[in-house]
Amino acid sequence: MATVSKSTERAAGSSVNAELARRVVFYVLLTLFSLFFLLPLVWMIVTAIKPFAEWVQPNWIPKDATFQNFSDIFQDPSLPVRRWFVNSLVIAAAFTIATLIIDAMAAYAYARMEFRGRNLLFGLLLATLVMPGIMFLVPNFILIAQLNWIGTYQGVIAPGLAGVFGVFFLRQFFQGIPRELEEAALIDGAGVWTTFVRVVLPLASGALATLGVITFMTSWNDFLWPLLILGNERDMLTLPVGLATLPRTVQFRLRQADGGGHRHDHTGADPVPVPAAVHRAKRGDDRAQGVAKQRQRSMAEK
Amino acid sequence: MATTPQVKVGAHATPGAGVRHGRFSFLPYLFVLPHLIFFAAFLGYPFFYGVYISLFNFDFLRPEQRPFVGAENYINLFRQGSIQFTDFWRAMINTAEFVLYSVPPLVILALLLAVLLNGNYPGRNLFRGLFFAPYALSVTVAALLWWWIFQPQGGMINHLISSIGLGGRQWLSEMPWAWVAITVATIWWTIGFNTVIFLAALQEISASLYEAASIDGANPIQQFFYITIPMLRPVMIFVLTITLLASANLFGQPYIMTKGGPAQQTESVMMRIYQEGILENRMGNAAAMSVLVAIILLILTTLNFKVFGSGDNEQ
Numbered sequence: 001m002a003t004v005s006k007s008t009e010r011a012a013g014s015s016v017n018a019e020l021a022r023r024v025v026f027y028v029l030l031t032l033f034s035l036f037f038l039l040p041l042v043w044m045i046v047t048a049i050k051p052f053a054e055w056v057q058p059n060w061i062p063k064d065a066t067f068q069n070f071s072d073i074f075q076d077p078s079l080p081v082r083r084w085f086v087n088s089l090v091i092a093a094a095f096t097i098a099t100l101i102i103d104a105m106a107a108y109a110y111a112r113m114e115f116r117g118r119n120l121l122f123g124l125l126l127a128t129l130v131m132p133g134i135m136f137l138v139p140n141f142i143l144i145a146q147l148n149w150i151g152t153y154q155g156v157i158a159p160g161l162a163g164v165f166g167v168f169f170l171r172q173f174f175q176g177i178p179r180e181l182e183e184a185a186l187i188d189g190a191g192v193w194t195t196f197v198r199v200v201l202p203l204a205s206g207a208l209a210t211l212g213v214i215t216f217m218t219s220w221n222d223f224l225w226p227l228l229i230l231g232n233e234r235d236m237l238t239l240p241v242g243l244a245t246l247p248r249t250v251q252f253r254l255r256q257a258d259g260g261g262h263r264h265d266h267t268g269a270d271p272v273p274v275p276a277a278v279h280r281a282k283r284g285d286d287r288a289q290g291v292a293k294q295r296q297r298s299m300a301e302k
Numbered sequence: 303m304a305t306t307p308q309v310k311v312g313a314h315a316t317p318g319a320g321v322r323h324g325r326f327s328f329l330p331y332l333f334v335l336p337h338l339i340f341f342a343a344f345l346g347y348p349f350f351y352g353v354y355i356s357l358f359n360f361d362f363l364r365p366e367q368r369p370f371v372g373a374e375n376y377i378n379l380f381r382q383g384s385i386q387f388t389d390f391w392r393a394m395i396n397t398a399e400f401v402l403y404s405v406p407p408l409v410i411l412a413l414l415l416a417v418l419l420n421g422n423y424p425g426r427n428l429f430r431g432l433f434f435a436p437y438a439l440s441v442t443v444a445a446l447l448w449w450w451i452f453q454p455q456g457g458m459i460n461h462l463i464s465s466i467g468l469g470g471r472q473w474l475s476e477m478p479w480a481w482v483a484i485t486v487a488t489i490w491w492t493i494g495f496n497t498v499i500f501l502a503a504l505q506e507i508s509a510s511l512y513e514a515a516s517i518d519g520a521n522p523i524q525q526f527f528y529i530t531i532p533m534l535r536p537v538m539i540f541v542l543t544i545t546l547l548a549s550a551n552l553f554g555q556p557y558i559m560t561k562g563g564p565a566q567q568t569e570s571v572m573m574r575i576y577q578e579g580i581l582e583n584r585m586g587n588a589a590a591m592s593v594l595v596a597i598i599l600l601i602l603t604t605l606n607f608k609v610f611g612s613g614d615n616e617q
Contacts, residue, residue: 056456109333
């Protein structure tokens with residue numbers, strides 16, 4: 001009998017065959033899942049270094065590897081990628097810094113100070129956790145429009161600062177810091193603010209860094225809200241919203257190439273007629289732009 | 303912890319001394335204020351404002367013409383033949399369909415993945431990283447990636463299918479294949495999050511339970527169903543709830559991959575509200591839809607806790 005190290009396996013009394021079968025199933029599953037997660041990423045990278053003529057071909061190894069696509073996206077005037085990158089960076093950085101400051105202050109008060117209405121306020125914060133976010137979409141959009149913040153950074157940033165996750169997260173951490181450290185600082189004559197900035201925040205640097213990373217990534221990847229607020233101003237888009245316009249660009253190029261009589265793929269699939277979705281998308285965008293113009297006009301009249 | 307010595311230094315109070323000394327201190331409020339301003343403006347006020355809007359024929363562009371219509375926006379959602387009825391309920395049914403397709407695999411496969419990752423074998427952390435990686439991407443990247451993979455011409459899927467001798471499909475413009483594409487993309491993108499939560503919970507389960515069970519002769523499958531599953535129950539409810547909510551909020555994947563097509567058959571409720579309220583400026587109607595959807599989600603969440611959470615108190 002093979003050496004069985006784990007007591008569980010020994011006591012289960014499974015034969016060598018059953019154990020072998022388990023291992024096979026285990027590795028087969030692991031491999032299948034790994035392929036499922038890995039192949040799309042590999043295909044993305046492969047396509048990225050394929051020249052245009054190879055885009056729709058099935059080869060996994062580019063015959064003619066090139067970085068042309070990378071320089072192309074930075075030169076295409078319809079894709080101001082550099083500008084989008086800056087927008088994303090400014091929004092995510094400002095949002096993260098503001099969140100850390102605002103949430104740390106609030107969390108410290110909720111964790112350490114006693115004041116009238118504390119439990120009521122904290123209960124209100126808790127209550128919003130169960131509220132479906134969908135409720136706030138339309139009213140917040142109107143609010144931002146009334147502030148004349150459509151198409152601005154602050155319009156994207158401000159509503160997110162109401163979030164309560166950071167407050168809970170940091171409050172939890174602050175409560176774990178031994179009070180004695182703060183009291184020592186106070187005895188030495190430091191004010192509450194100095195104690196907070198010089199003693200508590202440095203102790204919480206790990207938690208602040210974690211919250212910072214989560215906040216930055218959430219903001220960087222956010223899609224729906226930036227689309228609502230910035231959707232009509234191409235130069236103000238964040239990267240995710242801007243890149244979402246890519247399907248049209250790509251399909252346009254592919255159709256142009258197809259129109260030239262060259263079909264590069266060998267799948268045998270029927271050639272696609274111009275997808276209805278593209279037409280619809282165009283129409284939707286035109287309408288949105290019309291609405292935006294009207295909106296600006298009505299704003300100007302106010 | 304409870305007995306903290308009271309320290310009084312000069313003019314400064316200890317944190318929290320305000321009430322205890324009977325002196326009113328503004329200080330705590332100053333700390334809370336910055337967050338509270340944003341909280342009140344963008345979570346508190348909109349909560350009521352949304353309901354308020356839903357009672358008006360609220361056209362943002364025409365502030366002079368904004369009549370109070372009472373419950374009409376809500377009645378319209380239930381009155382066959384109103385402008386909103388067909389579109390809204392189609393979107394509702396679409397979203398419910400997607401919830402049914404996506405939630406079971408997102409929970410069950412995540413659990414399976416977590417069990418696979420919980421073992422002790424070389425490269426374990428590599429696999430953990432791989433399975434979680436897509437979650438770090440934006441919905442745009444994930445959806446664009448799968449949009450490209452599901453392209454009828456030159457898409458990876460059709461290449462793979464034709465290489466085993468089958469015909470390709472118009473994945474993104476045929477039903478039900480558009481749902482298949484959106485569901486697969488969603489699973490790929492978000493399952494890592496559920497997996498990580500399950501994995502953390504699995505590692506909390508004491509090994510002694512398994513040892514006791516195996517001494518009693520329980521095989522690994524029995525151990526899974528009689529130890530792992532019951533021990534995971536609280537986490538299971540949590541994962542089920544957030545997955546349900548996330549799937550009900552479906553927006554980016556169909557917006558990017560299908561534009562809601564073919565023939566609006568993958569248009570989700572979020573897309574409908576976006577279309578109605580933001581693109582077509584009927585904000586009263588959109589607000590009414592939002593309120594209705596929010597109520598349904600609240601009921602579903604509560605039911606979820608009631609049904610799966612009963613007997614949870616033992617823990």
